Amino acid sequence: MEQRRRGTPHGDSTGLLGRSSECALLDQTLAAVRMGESRVLVVHGPAGVGKSALLEYAEQSAAGMWVLRAAGVESEMELAFATLHQLCAPLLDRLDRLPAPQRDALETVFGTRAGAPPERFLVGLAVLSLLSDASERRPLLCVVDDAQWMDRASAQVLGFVARRLLAESVALVFGSRQRDRDLFGLPELEVTGLKAADAHALLDSVTHARIDQRVRDRFVAETRGNPLALLELPGELTVTQRAGGFGLLHADTLSGRIEQSFLARIAGLPEQTRLLLLIAAAEPTGDPALVWRAAERLGAEPATVLAGGTDGLLEFDARVIFRHPLVRSAVYGSAKDDDRRAVHLALAEVTDAQADPDRRAWHLASATAVPDEAVAAELERSADRAQARGGLAAAAAFLQRSVALTIDTSRRAERALSAADTSLRAGDIEAAGRFVDLADRDVQNDWQRVRAHLVRSHMVFSAGFNNEAPPMLLAAAQRLEPYDMDLARETYLIAWASASYGAANRDSLMAISRAMRSVPPPDGSTRALDLVFEGYALLITEGRRAALPALRRAVTALAEAPLQDIMGWIWAAGGSSALLWEDRLMAEWPIRVIEEVRRLGALTALPIYLHGLGLPRVLSGDFATAAAIAAECEAVAAATGVPMTRHTTLMLRALEGKEAEATTLIAATIEEDGASGQLNGVASAHWAAAVLYNGLARYEEALPSAQATTQSANQLVSQWALPELVEAAARVGDDLAAHGALDDLADSAEPCDTDWAQGILARCRALLSDDAGADELYREAIKRLGRTLLRPELARAHLLYGEWLRRGRRRAEARVHLRTAYEMFVSIGMEAFAERARRELLATGETVRKRRNEDAAGEELTAQERQIALLVRDGLSNPEVGARLFLSPRTVEWHLRKIFAKLGISSRRQLGDALSGGGAESAG
Numbered sequence: 001m002e003q004r005r006r007g008t009p010h011g012d013s014t015g016l017l018g019r020s021s022e023c024a025l026l027d028q029t030l031a032a033v034r035m036g037e038s039r040v041l042v043v044h045g046p047a048g049v050g051k052s053a054l055l056e057y058a059e060q061s062a063a064g065m066w067v068l069r070a071a072g073v074e075s076e077m078e079l080a081f082a083t084l085h086q087l088c089a090p091l092l093d094r095l096d097r098l099p100a101p102q103r104d105a106l107e108t109v110f111g112t113r114a115g116a117p118p119e120r121f122l123v124g125l126a127v128l129s130l131l132s133d134a135s136e137r138r139p140l141l142c143v144v145d146d147a148q149w150m151d152r153a154s155a156q157v158l159g160f161v162a163r164r165l166l167a168e169s170v171a172l173v174f175g176s177r178q179r180d181r182d183l184f185g186l187p188e189l190e191v192t193g194l195k196a197a198d199a200h201a202l203l204d205s206v207t208h209a210r211i212d213q214r215v216r217d218r219f220v221a222e223t224r225g226n227p228l229a230l231l232e233l234p235g236e237l238t239v240t241q242r243a244g245g246f247g248l249l250h251a252d253t254l255s256g257r258i259e260q261s262f263l264a265r266i267a268g269l270p271e272q273t274r275l276l277l278l279i280a281a282a283e284p285t286g287d288p289a290l291v292w293r294a295a296e297r298l299g300a301e302p303a304t305v306l307a308g309g310t311d312g313l314l315e316f317d318a319r320v321i322f323r324h325p326l327v328r329s330a331v332y333g334s335a336k337d338d339d340r341r342a343v344h345l346a347l348a349e350v351t352d353a354q355a356d357p358d359r360r361a362w363h364l365a366s367a368t369a370v371p372d373e374a375v376a377a378e379l380e381r382s383a384d385r386a387q388a389r390g391g392l393a394a395a396a397a398f399l400q401r402s403v404a405l406t407i408d409t410s411r412r413a414e415r416a417l418s419a420a421d422t423s424l425r426a427g428d429i430e431a432a433g434r435f436v437d438l439a440d441r442d443v444q445n446d447w448q449r450v451r452a453h454l455v456r457s458h459m460v461f462s463a464g465f466n467n468e469a470p471p472m473l474l475a476a477a478q479r480l481e482p483y484d485m486d487l488a489r490e491t492y493l494i495a496w497a498s499a500s501y502g503a504a505n506r507d508s509l510m511a512i513s514r515a516m517r518s519v520p521p522p523d524g525s526t527r528a529l530d531l532v533f534e535g536y537a538l539l540i541t542e543g544r545r546a547a548l549p550a551l552r553r554a555v556t557a558l559a560e561a562p563l564q565d566i567m568g569w570i571w572a573a574g575g576s577s578a579l580l581w582e583d584r585l586m587a588e589w590p591i592r593v594i595e596e597v598r599r600l601g602a603l604t605a606l607p608i609y610l611h612g613l614g615l616p617r618v619l620s621g622d623f624a625t626a627a628a629i630a631a632e633c634e635a636v637a638a639a640t641g642v643p644m645t646r647h648t649t650l651m652l653r654a655l656e657g658k659e660a661e662a663t664t665l666i667a668a669t670i671e672e673d674g675a676s677g678q679l680n681g682v683a684s685a686h687w688a689a690a691v692l693y694n695g696l697a698r699y700e701e702a703l704p705s706a707q708a709t710t711q712s713a714n715q716l717v718s719q720w721a722l723p724e725l726v727e728a729a730a731r732v733g734d735d736l737a738a739h740g741a742l743d744d745l746a747d748s749a750e751p752c753d754t755d756w757a758q759g760i761l762a763r764c765r766a767l768l769s770d771d772a773g774a775d776e777l778y779r780e781a782i783k784r785l786g787r788t789l790l791r792p793e794l795a796r797a798h799l800l801y802g803e804w805l806r807r808g809r810r811r812a813e814a815r816v817h818l819r820t821a822y823e824m825f826v827s828i829g830m831e832a833f834a835e836r837a838r839r840e841l842l843a844t845g846e847t848v849r850k851r852r853n854e855d856a857a858g859e860e861l862t863a864q865e866r867q868i869a870l871l872v873r874d875g876l877s878n879p880e881v882g883a884r885l886f887l888s889p890r891t892v893e894w895h896l897r898k899i900f901a902k903l904g905i906s907s908r909r910q911l912g913d914a915l916s917g918g919g920a921e922s923a924g
Contacts, residue, residue, distance in 0.1 A: 105122045153392075
């Protein structure tokens with residue numbers, strides 16, 4: 001690890017000259033942390049501007065605080081979690097205090113245990129918990145210098161942690177030459193050059209010979225007040241330059257000019273001393289023992305090397321310390337290629353192959369100028385270890401270097417395919433493209449060509465839902481059939497999903513489904529996914545009735561299959577139960593899934609399954625729980641950076657009938673998801689609009705929204721929007737649209753003998769029936785829907801029946817159903833539908849006082865506070881709540897204090913009575 005020496009060669013007063021405002025900000029940061037708050041600061045600016053001096057000032061000012069320090073090292077950028085390990089190493093004896101999944105995640109990425117690669121967000125949550133726990137004893141200052149050289153895995157985790165700190169006594173301060181993409185949006189302090197007066201004072205302190213005033217002014221101007229430049233460059237001025245200022249800095253960039261200054265000093269050192277500097281520059285850990293062992297292998301003896309000193313450029317202490325990072329880069333960059341390779345080879349030879357195999361492999365790769373199969377294979381093994389720790393970016397880097405050192409074309413194609421696939425999974429689509437191009441050039445057989453096409457297909461799919469992905473995935477699946485039928489079937493299903501939920505149209509979905517029908521049945525026992533495969537293909541090509549047997553068997557098989565085996569396909573299970581109109585299965589299935597997702601730490605997938613839990617809660621009328629689930633979903637999506645359509649919130653706002661909030665969200669979703677090709681989100685937004693406008697009795701606006709939804713390739717959303725289309729079209733008198741929608745609904749619901757399907761179908765048929773038939777159909781709808789979980793649908797059946805009775809002048813009967821509907825809508829929280837029912841009641845001659853759902857306890861709570869309150873009420877501890885919501889236990893406690901104050905209670909035991917809904921409400 002590269003360290004910084006305290007202060008500067010001229011002492012702290014020089015290092016902080018003119019930095020009073022920056023120091024004051026750091027003092028304020030530390031003071032806030034001592035008061036129990038969290039603070040994050042990204043100190044950024046060009047090389048030599050004084051960032052490290054400010055970070056050292058923060059360390060020296062952190063009296064009474066625990067200080068953790070790390071520094072990014074350029075040559076370690078490919079070693080996963082290297083910087084994070086530096087920072088957390090002093091805390092590893094506290095790992096047993098973390099929840100088991102978090103503890104296991106950290107032990108896995110730090111290589112102390114074997115296990116499945118954890119998601120980086122679970123690692124981030126573990127680090128958040130670890131820092132929070134450490135800060136319980138005393139405030140904590142975490143300093144990460146040279147953050148521009150953090151390895152990607154560490155940068156992602158620390159960026160995540162920085163965004164989740166809230167009520168912990170933790171300061172997280174980064175020093176960086178530029179703002180890293182993983183640190184964007186965090187509070188920052190830009191460090192610029194010194195003001196003119198301070199720059200002149202610093203220049204005067206290091207220039208004893210007289211310099212012309214105009215030269216001094218120009219020197220200060222051209223260095224832009226950069227302290228390191230002011231300290232290092234004056235010694236290079238010739239007599240001519242001091243007299244007239246000719247040829248100062250204009251020919252080079254400032255950082256390059258400073259490096260040149262260091263190079264001039266390096267060039268004046270003896271050859272063996274320069275060799276020592278090169279070894280130290282190539283050895284990233286700063287371990288003096290390693291440096292000296294490598295030096296001895298190259299014939300450099302300590303007594304000889306250090307006889308004349310190092311001109312202050314290098315210092316040996318507990319670690320090897322460079323004067324400045326620019327010294328390291330100047331030494332390494334100016335060395336001859338042969339010298340660099342010799343140094344890396346020596347370092348590889350003295351690096352323990354058992355304790356540090358990956359760093360040894362990287363040294364070997366850097367020492368190799370020509371293809372070398374042994375080194376390439378070692379890099380491949382390092383990639384496997386990196387993937388096992390969850391370091392996909394590091395694994396991709398190892399594989400990419402392995403490709404460069406491979407001469408056999410067939411083997412190079414294999415490694416290029418692995419590099420492309422791993423780069424894609426690490427989120428580097430550009431690198432994936434480069435290496436799949438290389439693989440295409442070297443492929444030796446059709447199997448490799450097929451895999452290259454598969455990678456390209458996934459590249460297009462990963463770039464977002466679009467019209468190109470479904471046909472590419474379809475072609476990939478067809479080409480895979482002769483080689484790997486299981487992989488081919490899985491690729492068909494991905495193609496089906498991309499066409500159904502993405503930007504493709506129904507013609508594309510039909511083409512994929514027909515191709516799936518032509519795939520021969522699997523040999524041997526039928527897997528759950530094989531049944532899903534069959535059911536989804538039949539659904540599009542032959543219709544609901546033909547698909548039902550396979551879908552029913554698929555739902556049963558998926559419910560019995562180990563979740564680990566089908567984790568990537570759980571969307572298919574939830575979709576199958578909804579396609580069968582099984583409201584209870586649809587509501588129960590996600591609970592089991594979410595428990596397993598949490599246990600496995602598969603956090604990027606969690607929002608998908610939370611929506612699978614939240615939407616049934618909305619449709620059942622449990623709005624408080626749905627809102628809490630939606631809040632958790634948004635918290636997870638925000639923490640992981642995974643974009644997610646707000647399906648649950650869209651339908652929640654629509655059924656609540658809050659027009660201003662709903663229309664704003666609907667419009668934003670249509671615009672944003674439409675622009676990115678997420679037409680599944682667009683369809684959900686149109687469905688929500690149809691529900692909203694039907695509730696507001698603005699049927700002429702509901703009609704086009706419902707029509708837009710039913711034209712979607714998404715089978716579920718288009719299915720659920722059909723009743724909205726029937727109602728809106730019937731109310732505006734568009735009989736053709738109404739009967740067409742009813743026919744489509746019958747095709748979907750009639751084969752499914754469930755109360756949900758038959759109740760909705762009866763209600764819609766009643767809307768379009770004559771007087772004699774409608775009465776019986778409405779009664780059937782009420783009876784059927786009364787046996788489901790779907791209270792809003794039951795209330796709407798009472799409303800439609802009451803409206804029909806009133807128009808038939810059966811006012812007494814109408815009042816009964818309208819009153820029932822009104823009471824149900826109010827209790828659920830469906831304001832627009834409640835107002836519609838109230839107006840109908842008034843039209844029957846009944847006096848109705850406008851009422852609203854009384855929720856005194858929850859009215860003041862934010863969505864996140866309600867979620868926390870529900871989880872605590874259900875018996876979860878603060879660490880368990882934090883693990884769910886990506887918060888530290890101390891932040892959960894901070895929220896609880898606010899919740900208690902709002903609810904007027906003083907203990908966790910009182911939450912059950914204070915929260916509306918009592919025991920019926922669940923956090924999911």
